[in-house]
Amino acid sequence: MIELKNLHKAFGSKQVLNGINLTIPTGATMCIIGKSGCGKSVLLKHIVGLLKQDQGDVLIDGKSVATMSKHNLFTIRKKIGYVFQGAALFDSMTVYQNVIISLYEHGERDQDILNLEARRALASVGLLPDFTENGTPNFEKECAILSNKKPSDLSGGMKKRVSVARALVGSPDYIFYDEPTTGLDPVNSEQIDKLILELSKKLSITSLVITHDMFSVFNIADHVAMLDKGLICFEGDAHQLQSTENPTVTEFIKRFRLEARMQ
Ligand SMILES: Nc1ncnc2c1ncn2[C@@H]1O[C@H](COP(=O)(O)OP(=O)(O)OP(=O)(O)O)[C@@H](O)[C@H]1O
Ligand SMILES: [Mg+2]
Structure with a gap:
């Protein structure tokens, strides 16, 4: 379980988080929504310790990230897969190198383990055949072809899948997705939604998206929280989100519908 307690963060005079209290239950898929620039990515970065709060705490499985030793933070980070906003793949690296980078940086050098992890992760996101097909004539060839491609050889949807595969390496308990469907067309967006759901069920991963x-939210969320003016202004399930009369939420949904219709 992840708990955010009274989290505050300012950059200079700009107060971005102003007392966030939120619990992300184990096994759930939680979506955090909010206007551009309201602090969603900043919030996520606090959970993994990439940013340090001014006040408050983040607890992961009961342990405080703020007071954690470097060694423990390293261990906790291994439990978390992070799909960065915009995929954030390294253009000069192959798909294979992108996928195994965190394992490599954590010191793993056994080529068999690296290969196995890369294949397992790429199969989990549907980019390689399932392991049951291992040994079929094309299996090795398909692995080699895909693994040696560079991000520039891939479509937008495939890039997102590779970035999800990278987050899955090391079998994390939690996976954080920062805007996983942004920039994708509706078909690809729906496929990514399906993948998020599939992974959370199949691998029992707790997902924070x-x-x-809003299409994504209604497709995948068990819980939804909305961030506004540095605070959580709404929390509930997708049904409650649709029926709430909270004006900040209704305005947000109305604007999304309007923009979606114009595209
Ligand atoms: N490292 C930083 N230094 C200074 N200001 C920052 C830093 N990171 C974020 N901010 C500011 O904090 C605010 C929230 O940024 P954040 O990236 O969390 O927004 P967001 O809700 O993720 O927006 P979007 O939907 O566009 O991704 C913005 O005003 C941003 O400029
Ligand atoms: Mg962001």
């Missing part, structure tokens, strides 16, 4: 895509 930052998004402003």
Whole structure:
């Protein structure tokens, strides 16, 4: 379980988080919504210790990230897969190198383990055949072809899948997605939604999804929280989100519908 307690963060005079209290239950898929620039990515970065709060705390499995030793933070980070906003793949690296980078940086050098992890992760996101097909004539060839491609050889949807595969390496308990469907067409967006759901069920992963895509929210969320003016202004399930009369939420949904219709 992840708990955010009274989290505050300012950059200079700009107060971005102003007392966030939120619990992300184990096994759930939680979506965090909010306007551009309201602090969604900043919130996510606090959970993984990439940013340090001014006040308050983040607890992961009961342990405080703020007071954690470097060694423990390293261990906790291994439990978390992070799909960065915009995929954030390294253009000069192959798909294979992108996928195994965190394992490599954590010191793993055994080529068999690296290969196995890369294949397992790429199969989990549907980019390689399932392991049951291992040994079929094309299996090795398909692995080699895909693994040696560079991000520039891939479509937008495939890039997102590779970035999800990278987050899955090391079998994390939690996976954080920062705007996973942004920039994708509706078909690809729906496929990514399906993948998020599939992974959370199949691998029992707790998912935290930052998004402003309301189609996605209604497709995947068990819980929804909305961030506004540095605070959580709404929390509930997708049904409660649709029926709430909270004006900040209704305005946000109305604007999304309007923008979606104009595209
Ligand atoms: N490292 C930083 N230094 C200074 N200001 C920052 C830093 N990171 C974020 N901010 C500011 O904090 C605010 C929230 O940024 P954040 O990236 O969390 O927004 P967001 O809700 O994720 O927006 P979007 O939907 O566009 O991704 C913005 O005003 C941003 O400029
Ligand atoms: Mg963001």
